[in-house]
Amino acid sequence: MCKCIYCNSEDLSVSDIISYALTGAKLTKKFVCHEHNKFTNDNFEKAAIYNLDFFRNALGLSERKGDNIKYKANLIIDGITIPNISVSGRSSIYEDKKRLFPVEHDGKRVLIGNVDKLKQKKNVSENDIKVLDMKDVVVSITFSIESLFASEEMLKTVAKIAYEWYCYTNEINCFISNTYQDIVDCILMKLPVTEFVEIVVDGNLDYALKDTIYLGSHGLFEYTDINGYKYVIYNFWGIIYYRIRICKETKPNDNLYNCYNLFLYGIDGEKWKTVFGTCGVSHFISMPAQQAIKQFNKVYSLKLEQLVKTTVLSLAKTKELVDDLKNAVNTYKQPLHDFARLVDYENDQRIMTIRLLLFLLEHESDYIFSKGFNENMKTLYQIDDTLTVDVGENKDYLKGLLELHKTDKLLNLIQSGIAFFDKIYTAEKNK
């Protein structure tokens, strides 16, 4: 029988240990009371997640009901800036028939939005309406890495995840005040979070796990330090390592060889465990979060950039992208053959999906069904680590697709690609 791991109450609710908003891997347990579930959510978790909305969208995460994640961005259309509006991708801009945005432009107040919607407005005559060039819409967002990863709300969220994960993996089913009073007080905001959560700046750790942890995943392991404390090391999205102090241990760890059980939770929902070892005293160098971000700003911004530009491809993710494409193909089949919607207004993920399908189709005879999807992809793409695709070359590829569209060859090809992928997917599911 569980009790709340913060207060021993028996009025329990299910806790999302790593919020569904941050991973596709479900990790839940009924061991937090209603009050404390609400406390962590309302006081910091919601705010930390909100800050990450743009990147959550880029990772292909979705809202609980499957809706696309919206984020705040500035839009520049035909030289006019519409500041701070809520969008969820390029199609949400092109297909917006409802919203009108009042903005300042050249010292005048103008209204921007769908033409039909504008016409419905009182006092607007057709002569007042100017059609804007939608060819080069720029979506820009601004953020500071410090506010994403070193804010109070993020550090508290990290402490909450680490403590709950630690209780989860160690089957701790109640609040043991002798041992965990401090970390609980930290999460309940009675002690400063900066005393418990720091950012790891240990190059050895980064190096040891660089091929194991990939973008979008969460990786956690616990260890006892030579200083006598037990810590959880938490890698967030393959970008940043946090070190969270959980409790005092009975004695310091003075072993010179150490093995750690690393638990990984992938963006697609897969969970796995791996072991890695270190040689030398058990210690990972960390720094106060704000200071670490200042000092290593470049490293983190490069990783974020990579996260936005690449899509981690696995069978589940590909299936999701192909399903979206199927819907678009149904629209494309209509007599109009709407190319813009087929490529989702030049959405990088969409173009990549088509590219992947046509690539698979081209290599149909090389695909070995007795081997897994990932293994096949590695052989076909001739790579040896996790498959990520750089979307930088999509623009050129798009030109090729447009040619196929004009010569009426595209629909057939994409349908054959989808059929081949369905065959792969079914084979994989039957394994």
Ligand SMILES: [Zn+2]
């Ligand atoms: Zn409680």
